[in-house]
Amino acid sequence: MSPASGRLQVAAIVRSDNGVIALPGGMVDAGEIVSATVRREFAEEVLNLPSEARAARAQRSEVTRLLDQLFAGGGGGKVVYRGYVDDPRNTDNAW
Secondary structure (H helix, E strand, O other), X not given: OOOOOOOOOOOOEEOOOOOOEEOXXXXXXXXXXXXXXXXXXXXXXXXXXXXXXXXXXXOOOHHHHHHHHHOOOOOOOOOOOOOOOOOOOOOHHHO
16 A cells, blocks of 8 residues: 555566566575565566576665565555466466
């Protein structure tokens, strides 16, 4: 929610493979914690930062500071939907 307007704000991307508007996301790498995946995928998909470039300047960049602020949490989040979301790409043939 925007503190100024009280309106819900969402970060979305346009998928390069099919042009569909989607929420950023991806797979959790082996040994990675989910919160790290969220930050990495957000940086890669929303900010278009390759993971190597982001990692090289992770401790000192303005981007990292802003991501820290964005994902600080503090328990202020609100679940707006919890459940299954169908995706036509999820078929037996996709696996």
